[in-house]
Amino acid sequence: MSKDIYVFAEQRDGEIAKVSLELVSEATKLAKNLGQKVVAVLVGSGVKGKEAPLVESGADAVLIIDDPILKEYVTEPYTKAICKVIEAKQPEIVLYGATAIGRDLAPRIAARVHTGLTADCTRLDTSGATYLAWLESLGFQDKDKAAMFEKLTKIGITADSREFLMTRPAFGGNVMATIKCPTYRPQMATVRPGVMQRLPRDPSRKATVEEFKVAFEPKDMNVKIKEVVKSTVKSVDITEAKILVSGGRGIGAKEYFDELRKLAAVLGGEVSSSRTNVDAGWIEKDRQVGQTGKTVRPNLYVALGISGAIQHLAGMDQSDFIVAINKNDTAPIFDVADLGIIGDLKPIVPKLIEAIKKYKAK
Ligand SMILES: Cc1cc2nc3c(=O)[nH]c(=O)nc-3n(C[C@H](O)[C@H](O)[C@H](O)COP(=O)(O)OP(=O)(O)OC[C@H]3O[C@@H](n4cnc5c(N)ncnc54)[C@H](O)[C@@H]3O)c2cc1C
Known part of the structure; x- marks a missing residue:
């Protein structure tokens, strides 16, 4: 047993x-x-x-x-x-x-x-009740929800079940x-x-x-270890950061990360990124947030020029407080943001840095 x-x-x-x-x-x-x-x-x-x-x-x-x-x-x-x-x-x-x-x-x-x-x-779940409560929290139409719960009952997942349920993103994170x-x-x-x-x-x-x-x-021991070479490159662990300032394609250029670094510095945080900028070679892979990057849970996540694709959200939607700056008011990042600023990030970021500096000086 x-x-x-x-x-x-x-x-x-x-x-x-x-x-x-x-x-x-x-x-x-x-x-x-x-x-x-x-x-x-x-x-x-x-x-x-x-x-x-x-x-x-x-x-x-x-x-x-x-x-x-x-x-x-x-x-x-x-x-x-x-x-x-x-x-x-x-x-x-x-x-x-x-x-x-x-x-x-x-x-x-x-x-x-x-x-x-x-x-x-x-x-991961071992309680049917917690699993069903989570599904419910995702927000389904009543009709879809009833049909889904009926199907789940048929396969033995009910509020009383005690099965081990393992959930993961599939099909590129779309389900x-x-x-x-x-x-x-x-x-x-x-x-x-x-x-x-x-x-x-x-x-x-x-x-x-x-x-x-x-x-x-x-x-x-079917292999022979000749030498162990430790990497001398100091990699950053963005999963440990309490504050992350994250740039997406909307920042427009590699150089703009310097501005984000200034914002991160006044906030006492680290810079991270969506995958687009990593693929473009604008920033190192170990700073990528998302399904194929890192999963982060900081106290504050500032998303700048990030649309909020499901693969990105999968890596940051558990952050305590999310601030999104995006010029498109229908960007999905606003669905998970606690605070949204609609507008061009370029004039906003320097103002934000100044305001934080002033606040800290007080
Ligand atoms: C299998 C798979 C795995 C993936 N894994 C990841 C992953 O781990 N992480 C990840 O991030 N992505 C991942 N992706 C890619 C993902 O689908 C998106 O393509 C990507 O997240 C988009 O990045 P973005 O938001 O920076 O760019 P875009 O979607 O192009 O969004 C740019 C946003 O910037 C806004 N914007 C533009 N200019 C400005 C401005 N001046 N001021 C303010 N806002 C502005 C726009 O309105 C837009 O919303 C994956 C995709 C697949 C298929």
Whole structure:
């Protein structure tokens, strides 16, 4: 009988990835509905004693697989480690971050243990009631809503159901698809960093910590690592920024990002972008917000000359407060904005910078 929600706790040099803490936090909500526990699986070399962030973020138990073969991430030994855990513990659900490592590892495991995998989820539910409430909040015409709810009842999704529902954008982000895996276990999903909210860490939390031994053999290491070269380019993590000033095609030129940098500086934030400007080579890819960029949740998101395509909204619509400046009053960005300014951004931005400077001087 499968039980409990397992989270692959990704780490580099013993530091747990932020997405793993987000997933542990999310798993506590999912596990509560199922009356199950959250188990984090910490895999690496020298990772014993590094479990505190996982426990403080909501793990009820931590399994530690500590072996020199796991020093650097390599697909084969990591796959073996997680497959052994799945074999021995029979989890109900396993979650992975949709990072470079998670995206490599999770499909390999899915194939090996013969189960499904839903990649790049933006929403997870184990309560039919919360899922239906979310659908309702999307705003359907009454007639469409009735038909949809009837269909959902037919496939067993009701307010009382306790199935694992994995939702992700599909067909270029134009529809949201909810996927379930009724037959095979564990049910598995990857979730992009920044999508789920991390709970505040609680140092008083306690968890059971178990060492899980895997009998690795030399043949498990099917590649030879000659050298590890760390990137010296300092990349910006826009997912950590509390304030983002984001430019779209409407800014008109690469050089205009300098003006946005000034605005970001007075606000104490970072600059980000829609995909258009990244594709045009105006700004680095690590600053792209959206479905194929990063998912951000800042306290303030200022969208300048961004139309609000669904692929862009998918990466920023959970921001606490959204300000949009656009000369087209029908731009979809205004549907998610808390404050909209209709007009040409060029004269507005310098005035905004001056006004903020004056306000701060006071
Ligand atoms: C599979 C797929 C994945 C994608 N992933 C992403 C993604 O991750 N992120 C992303 O952003 N996009 C993504 N896209 C692209 C997306 O569909 C849009 O094409 C893109 O977001 C549009 O960028 P934009 O809003 O900057 O440009 P546009 O849609 O061209 O909008 C420009 C806006 O600027 C306004 N404007 C123009 N001049 C001014 C001015 N002087 N002052 C004020 N307003 C002005 C216009 O009214 C317009 O609303 C993806 C597309 C696909 C198919």
